[in-house]
Amino acid sequence: MKKNFTTLLLLLVSICFAQIPNGYYNSATGTGYILKTQLHNIIKNHNDRGYSGLYVTYTTSDKDFYYENDGTMLDMYTENPTGAECEFTYGINQDDGTLGNAECERYNREHLIPQSVFGSGVTPMYSDAHFVVPSDKYVNAQRGDLPFSRVNAVTNTYSNGSKKGNNLNSGYSNGYNGTVFEPINEFKGDIARMLLYFATRYEDQVANWNFAMFNNTSNQVFTNQAINVLLTWSNDDPVSQREIDRNNAIYARQNNRNPYIDHPEYAMQIWGSLLNTDQYLLDPTVTISPNPSNDGRFTITTSSFAIDAISVLNVNGQVIQYFKNPAVFDNQYEVSNLSKGFYFITIDSNNQRITKKVIVN
Template structure:
């Protein structure tokens, strides 16, 4: 009997030691983009070590099925002098000691719970349980009670953060008697106003952004004068920005009786194009009695050592300066084929599962930074539709406003193609990690970069899932993107099964069909592939191991979609012959106006009829268009430069 009583007493003492940790405050819904959400824990004693505890968030929605969606270990953390620990993102002030990404905490009806255990005990979709449970709060923002979730966690009340009609500006706070009050958030403070008044540490910089070579002045302050010398450290390292990129002392002292200190950092102008970078000001250890009002702040450092390419932007196109990097014989299997056989042969090349690689949707951002790089500034991307450059660092990586930012535009809209992401797509794992892809891997259309472009965020939203022709670009655009768009969606319709291009404008909800084909053909003919497009074709090939044939051989458009459909493809009689000059002429046949591309040196043009009579002779022909006002029939065009002679059969309808 004595043994039983002793064991029972030990159990009670053990539970008592764990029961002193509670969820003290929760803010699940904050103004704007929800960057100020937080969870506050409180222990009965100050400086309480949190090793062995885990905080778990549960999803009470129908799809969530009252199971876990996020878990974070508390190992290595302890509460502060007031028994407080805050969990949240850098958008919370004072800055939480335990940082999690923004937008993690859901509005409800959901729950937050403290357990004894480890985050690995709660993989995604783990059902809520009372096993090893220390404390739980089931909450909502004017949602019906989730009685099932409450039962699973053993609680009898669901707290509404919106009970005063101000969910975005109020939080749920625990009272000393275990009840809850909904009122103004107080992260990092006791809810009843008791405890030590912490001295907040903050800092400002004299500019919002800097150029390499400039001096950055940082002023560190406390909310009120310190009673003893306060010695602090900070770091500036962040990704590619390292200690080699600056000089200066990263330790400082705020002297007793004062509340500020100024530090100057010299940013190094190294003459190397590292790209625009963000340094991050991170405070080091903060002694007891202080907290961080501001921390983990990123500051832009603009690199003036950008490089320029020798080819032009789509608004000022050049031709023939960027050579195709296609392997020898890459398209040799197409010769002598026509109709569906030709299309399938093209698909066999660009969708070969033994060769072609699918990257993640997150990888696409890095690929676009390389493929769509602005030829005039290597630290920028060139934007589709709006025909302008934008800094690479201005990529939209969260929800909310997209004004001034760029993102990934699917030329064949995601909803129209049936593309979708999986969890793996959220990780940018680099060039050498990939998935096998085939013509039937339609899901991989989400990250098929030949069909994706860097685009202005708002303009991407404006295009939405419209057909081309129905969408004609923003007001005042010069159409430098139109041929690129045509060749991109034509590629997609060959690359994947169950995608097609049709005449007219299908309903914007129609999956697997996109229009308008006649418009796309006109765009292709009037805006031939330029060096910018060839450069991106070469870059994408290094990632995906496939190319867009309609860029390398633009005449193929006519054989697959245009006025030579069904005819036998013979590159020796038209465009795309693999010669030294890489001159392309199309469309062919034509009503008399032909595009010419690939001229990179002084070239003569001679046109004769089939009897050999000279119809046109030009001592210098340049990339662009030329017109033959001739009757319908067959003509011979000969291009001649110092190194090569190339002959084409031109058909005028």
């Protein structure tokens, strides 16, 4: 799992900025949904390379030079960053209409927003590599048209730990009753940014499409529950070198980019105000004080439970402080050295989370 340290995030962001074409985002000057529309106008009208062309794109965008480093297909549903996995070589075991009744038999193309949402074969979304990814055929079929979220009662687990089952209807995933699919932590941010891309690239059509994660609007696009999941995953799993390389490879083919890889802070600038802190509550007695603070220092007080991690995010969604197993004294934790501004403080405990908004005057 990628570590959520500030230095790593800043390094990745600096690498990312260095590869963005000059002037590409010059017109992205707004905030909120205005910014999303500006991004839509930048990335729309991309070159459609066709459905068969996806397999060509994948030979530059989705080879494994990051884990096994052997050039095999990189599939987020079966890639095991720390252990054995099934491996596919492009051109071998490609889906031919046979097999796929178990993992590691065939690979094909997975629409992270299912085809059934926008219509099978409808272009250009049918063949848009920014959200159509190479996948093990069996796991692709197992995921089907399920939304992404956190699994509570597991019904199926796949070789790398991806799973499906009933949604964990609490914490940041509260607000949905139904079966969901959950990728491993290594790829949660990747998938979140691909879905945010889809909402932006197709904002002029998405209001007409029905999906468990959508609210049938062209501005917010996602339900509040889905926003909580996607922003949490995007913030917890920062942009990786693999995503940067993939973005550049697809740009070379399609002539458009995923803005949320180039500028991960855009996600919070557009949707950050929708984080529903009421759905995150672990314990109503959790307090952060003083709020606002005059000296950049906050004290977090809990009634009894231990905190596993504390993250401080700026208004752009960047993690600027991260404390794993923070020091505690008399059920109190401290965050300090914050300059003037507006922040989110997230508190993790036993797989649940609180998000609080704080201000330093």
